[in-house]
Amino acid sequence: xxxxxxxxxxxxxxxxxxxxxxxxxxxxxxxxxxxxxxxxxxxxxxxxxxxxxxxxxxxxxxxxxxxxxxxxxxxxxxxxxxxxxxxxxxxxxxxxxxxxxxxxxxxxxxxxxxxxxxxxxxxxxxxxxxxxxxxxxxxxxxxxxxxxxxxxxxxxxxxxxxxxxxxxxxxxxxxxxxxxxxxxxxxxxxxxxxxxxxxxxxxxxxxxxxxxxxxxxxxxxxxxxxxxxxxxxxxxxxxxxxxxxxxxxxxxxxxxxxxxxxxxxxxxxxxxxxxxxxxxxxxxxxxxxxxxxxxxxxxxxxxxxxxxxxxxxxxxxxxxxxxxxxx
Amino acid sequence: xxxxxxxxxxxxxxxxxxxxxxxxxxxxxxxxxxxxxxxxxxxxxxxxxxxxxxxxxxxxxxxxxxxxxxxxxxxxxxxxxxxxxxxxxxxxxxxxxxxxxxxxxxxxxxxxxxxxxxxxxxxxxxxxxxxxxxxxxxxxxxxxxxxxxxxxxxxxxxxxxxxxxxxxxxxxxxxxxxxxxxxxxxxxxxxxxxxxxxxxxxxxxxxxxxxxxxxxxxxxxxxxxxxxxxxxxxxxxxxxxxxx
Numbered sequence: 001x002x003x004x005x006x007x008x009x010x011x012x013x014x015x016x017x018x019x020x021x022x023x024x025x026x027x028x029x030x031x032x033x034x035x036x037x038x039x040x041x042x043x044x045x046x047x048x049x050x051x052x053x054x055x056x057x058x059x060x061x062x063x064x065x066x067x068x069x070x071x072x073x074x075x076x077x078x079x080x081x082x083x084x085x086x087x088x089x090x091x092x093x094x095x096x097x098x099x100x101x102x103x104x105x106x107x108x109x110x111x112x113x114x115x116x117x118x119x120x121x122x123x124x125x126x127x128x129x130x131x132x133x134x135x136x137x138x139x140x141x142x143x144x145x146x147x148x149x150x151x152x153x154x155x156x157x158x159x160x161x162x163x164x165x166x167x168x169x170x171x172x173x174x175x176x177x178x179x180x181x182x183x184x185x186x187x188x189x190x191x192x193x194x195x196x197x198x199x200x201x202x203x204x205x206x207x208x209x210x211x212x213x214x215x216x217x218x219x220x221x222x223x224x225x226x227x228x229x230x231x232x233x234x235x236x237x238x239x240x241x242x243x244x245x246x247x248x249x250x251x252x253x254x255x256x257x258x259x260x261x262x263x264x265x266x267x268x269x270x271x272x273x274x275x276x277x278x279x280x281x282x283x284x285x286x287x288x289x290x291x292x293x294x295x296x297x298x299x300x301x302x303x304x305x306x307x308x309x310x311x312x313x314x315x316x317x318x319x320x321x322x323x324x325x326x327x
Numbered sequence: 328x329x330x331x332x333x334x335x336x337x338x339x340x341x342x343x344x345x346x347x348x349x350x351x352x353x354x355x356x357x358x359x360x361x362x363x364x365x366x367x368x369x370x371x372x373x374x375x376x377x378x379x380x381x382x383x384x385x386x387x388x389x390x391x392x393x394x395x396x397x398x399x400x401x402x403x404x405x406x407x408x409x410x411x412x413x414x415x416x417x418x419x420x421x422x423x424x425x426x427x428x429x430x431x432x433x434x435x436x437x438x439x440x441x442x443x444x445x446x447x448x449x450x451x452x453x454x455x456x457x458x459x460x461x462x463x464x465x466x467x468x469x470x471x472x473x474x475x476x477x478x479x480x481x482x483x484x485x486x487x488x489x490x491x492x493x494x495x496x497x498x499x500x501x502x503x504x505x506x507x508x509x510x511x512x513x514x515x516x517x518x519x520x521x522x523x524x525x526x527x528x529x530x531x532x533x534x535x536x537x538x539x540x541x542x543x544x545x546x547x548x549x550x551x552x553x554x555x556x557x558x559x560x561x562x563x564x565x566x567x568x569x570x571x
Binding site: 185188189191192195196198199200201202203204205206207 | 377379398399400403404408409411415416417418419420424427428429431432433434440479480482483
């Protein structure tokens with residue numbers, strides 16, 4: 001490996017990230033209301049995608065439970081928001097409190113689900129996690145119809161700027177946590193599980209515990225994001241909260257960006273979410289069609305995602321053989 | 328005291344007894360060979376010792392302690408390392424990381440990252456792979472992947488090392504190197520149990536040999552005793568000799 005370019009890229013990336021974060025943090029000072037709303041939605045996708053890739057990208061266990069954790073966050077927010085409406089309107093720090101509770105409840109759910117199902121391999125785990133989304137959705141529908149007599153509920157409304165800052169904070173926290181997990185021995189353990197789980201167990205890794213805990217950690221951020229987005233959507237019901245698109249899009253975005261590096265899912269989600277926004281406004285009728293074509297092309301021609309392509313080009317320009325580089 | 332022992336260990340796959348009432352003892356510092364025709368239950372026995380599988384009946388003890396039914400990671404941390412018949416390295420991790428990860432997780436206590444790196448370097452030197460430490464493990468030659476797997480197992484600081492056919496598929500030169508490696512591991516104080524089809528290696532290295540056939544232990548003794556045993560020659564050596 002070329003040592004110089006390795007160090008260089010190691011410094012370059014955090015630098016770029018820092019610059020982007022500064023721009024993002026100051027955006028409400030000069031940006032339009034539209035740009036704040038657009039960025040909120042892009043950041044939401046980035047969080048969902050990076051959280052998904054944190055667990056599934058490295059272990060190869062395809063989780064389709066993102067929408068379940070997201071929906072749990074939404075409902076936590078809706079229920080707590082109603083209880084504490086006065087507190088929230090008086091003190092916006094209360095929003096953060098609710099968001100944290102939403103994250104924790106999602107993590108508990110992930111912990112339980114993980115402990116039960118993470119012994120299942122491959123497709124069984126994927127199916128079970130997707131079943132979880134439908135299960136909770138239908139449970140809530142049944143509950144609402146049977147006991148409250150209405151479907152859906154209103155969520156306490158707060159300003160777009162507050163939502164933006166909270167979601168940016170969640171993103172920052174997620175990136176830090178992801179970065180440190182990937183660099184730690186547990187990051188190495190996750191990758192070894194993805195490569196050869198049996199061998200990982202036989203060299204002393206408590207594979208079940210590592211999987212369950214990282215799965216739960218990844219769910220914290222999804223739940224938090226659900227809690228804060230609920231306050232932007234103002235009205236929610238089980239169909240909105242447990243939307244299967246929120247399960248599949250992060251998977252696709254991560255594949256689109258490339259899951260081997262930490263920044264792959266970020267780039268994938270940003271490009272994809274922006275693309276969705278443009279297509280949705282320019283071609284409202286063909287948007288899903290174009291989306292599908294882009295996806296199929298990605299899977300067929302970019303097995304390592306956008307990042308893989310960029311790396312290949314850089315490697316070719318540098319003339320070296322970057323057969324092995326990880327972020 | 329025996330460092331590793333099994334008492335009437337039995338494992339069924341459906342109605343088939345893959346390992347049937349096998350008792351064995353391994354003493355500290357020994358090299359024990361495990362031979363037998365394909366399907367005799369050798370790898371199954373390794374899987375039972377390392378807890379990939381749980382026996383239907385019988386007890387396995389390590390340093391006098393019952394370890395039957397423990398989790399694989401726990402067995403490893405207690406001091407039993409293993410390699411796999413089909414190489415199971417982590418192909419996309421670097422050679423260095425493959426060994427480091429064994430050092431990081433395999434020892435009972437916590438070990439610092441620098442300590443793990445130092446140990447991994449030492450072990451790569453020991454097995455003869457120091458030049459390739461930064462390449463992805465998947466791009467190594469087959470023989471080197473086998474060496475890497477041994478280094479990874481050694482990184483977990485085992486007291487007993489289970490080697491599952493580390494010489495299969497190697498050429499004569501590589502077999503010589505592997506034999507020399509096994510001898511050096513033994514000199515470092517690690518007790519070894521090895522499954523092997525390469526008779527030259529088994530006969531030269533092992534202090535004692537156990538023969539499995541259809542899941543049962545049919546013979547046990549020193550290499551010369553085994554080489555003379557009528558039953559063993561009939562079911563195993565005869566077959567191997569005929570095959571070349």
